[in-house]
Amino acid sequence: MFSIPVFFDSFAPLAWAARYTLLVSGLGIALGLVIGAVVCILALSRSRPLRFIAALWVSYLRGVPMLVQLLVVFFLLPVIGINVPAIVAAVGTTAIVASAYISEIWRGAINALPRGQAEAAVAIGMRPAHVWRRVILPQAVALSLPQLVNELILLVKASSLVSVVGIMEITRASQAQAATTFRPLEVYLAAACLYLAINLVLAALGRWLEYRMAV
Numbered sequence: 001m002f003s004i005p006v007f008f009d010s011f012a013p014l015a016w017a018a019r020y021t022l023l024v025s026g027l028g029i030a031l032g033l034v035i036g037a038v039v040c041i042l043a044l045s046r047s048r049p050l051r052f053i054a055a056l057w058v059s060y061l062r063g064v065p066m067l068v069q070l071l072v073v074f075f076l077l078p079v080i081g082i083n084v085p086a087i088v089a090a091v092g093t094t095a096i097v098a099s100a101y102i103s104e105i106w107r108g109a110i111n112a113l114p115r116g117q118a119e120a121a122v123a124i125g126m127r128p129a130h131v132w133r134r135v136i137l138p139q140a141v142a143l144s145l146p147q148l149v150n151e152l153i154l155l156v157k158a159s160s161l162v163s164v165v166g167i168m169e170i171t172r173a174s175q176a177q178a179a180t181t182f183r184p185l186e187v188y189l190a191a192a193c194l195y196l197a198i199n200l201v202l203a204a205l206g207r208w209l210e211y212r213m214a215v
Contacts, residue, residue: 006183010174010190017173018194020087024162024169025155027091029148032098032155039103044110054103061100067161069093074165090162094155101151109144110136142213149206153199170194 043054061069070093077084113136121131163172174191178184 003183003186006181007186007190010177010181010187011194013177014170014173014187014191014194017168017170018198020162020167020169021156021159021198024087024090024094024159024167025152028094028098028155028159029102029152031091031095032102032151033148035095035099036102036106039099040106040110043103043107058100058104061097066093066097066158067164069097070161070165086162086165086167090159090165090167094159094162097158098151098155102148105144105147105151106140109140109147112143113139142210145210145213146206149202149209152206153202156198156202157195 039054039057042050043058045051045054070090073093074086074089077089117135117139118131121135122128126134159169160171163169163175166172168176170191174187178187181187
């Protein structure tokens, strides 16, 4: 029989563990934006070798499951003499994986802009750096915002994978809680509700940002 007290009691430890879920996904998307911007620049470059590097980066990261990549990074670093906490390996892997999707999101947004806008900006005497900063990037960011918010939501859900390297995020905490209470249904349902609440807040924030940028 479903135990309502166990269900509600599970929220406190899971909410405490959510800080690692938010840390991994938040830092992952932040670093992923930076790396993704670099990869996007390479993908839009006129140099064929640079475009090949970007394509290879995106193809590998999108073609290999994130769990496998996390395990490779986690076990590879000590082999090459780099000892870092599990949280660093988790954030780094999340950022690297996110960068592949983010670079494609930005590349698609930039390519979707009419070329005539940049040409007109150059024709009136704007420098290339100003064209990017004042014409291309503001529109590209606005176009890509829904996809970027969706990527963040996906990262929040994918952050459950870092439980395999011992990080006490929501999924790992729910496993521990289920093992001590012997009530897995109540605990995992509470974890599902917590994930849902986080992602609903992120979706609402994304809609607010879209509205603000549209204004």
